[in-house]
Amino acid sequence: MMRLLIIEDEEGIRRLLRYDLKQLGYEVDSAKDGREGLELALKNNYDAIVIDWMLPYYSGVELVAKFRSAGLNAILIMLTAKDEETDILEAFEAGVDDYLTKPFSPRELTARIKAHLRRAYANSHHRYIKVGNVSVSLDEHEVKINDELIELTKKEFDLLVYLLSNENIVLSRDQILSEIWNYEYDGDTRIVDVHIFKLRNKLETSNVRINSLRGVGYVAKRI
Structure with a gap:
């Protein structure tokens, strides 16, 4: 699961962003000032950090410089009233990857975070996913459960990668069709159900479950 940190001294904004990002399936920590944010960022491994410019103790720009000097590779997004x-x-x-000027749309921020993380994942040298005891090597096109190789067809592999990359996020059948089969929302969604059924059987010994939400879609969760 992707892990994010919000460093923001305004409690209302901090609470709203934490809620929105958790709803998207991210694990989210938050800090109310620069000192607490620095401590959390250096202690934990975050995929992205959202930083307000004007903070007690350290400014956002000072924090960014400290993070980059310490070798942090997280996506850094600045929130600022400065334009x-x-x-x-x-x-x-200083080293930010993106910025938004206040007042900003939380939906735009979450969309930018998702886009940055998607690109960072695509450019990763390791190209590796691990959820529970299921590990996927994108380069070697292999899936293992507890280090034991399991055989998947190409579509099953692509479907598993899509579900695990969106762990805890409900994906509609139309989304899955468009992503895996490149249908523009007019394909027969039963093909999704058939492949989900086959994939569930092959993941039976894992601690990953593909749950269905009636009339909505599917979501991958670890148990």
Whole structure:
């Protein structure tokens, strides 16, 4: 599961972002000032960090510089009321990956986080997914349960990767059709159900379950 950190001194914004991101299936920590944020970021391994510019103890730009000096590779997204070109350049020179000016849309922020994480995952040298005792090597096109290889067809493999990459996120049949079969929402969704059934059987000895939500779709969860 992707792990995120929010460093924001405004409690209302912090609570709203934490709720929205948790609803998307992310594990989310939060900090109310620069000192607490620095401690959490250096102690834990985060995939993305959302940082307010104006913070007690350390500013957002100071935190970004400290994170990059410490070798953190997390996606860093700055929230700021500053919109002058010099301020934006300062943030990017410090090492941010993206920024949003306040007031901002939480939906836009979550969309940007998802886009950055998707690109970071695609560019990963390891190209490896592990959920529970199921491990997937994208480069070797292999799936293992407790280090024991299981045989999947190409479509089953692609379907498993899509579900595990969106762990705890409900995916509709139309989304799955479009992603795996490239249908533009007019294909026969029964093909999804058939492949889910076959995939469930092959994952029977794992601690990953593909649950169905009647009339909605499917979601992969670890048990």
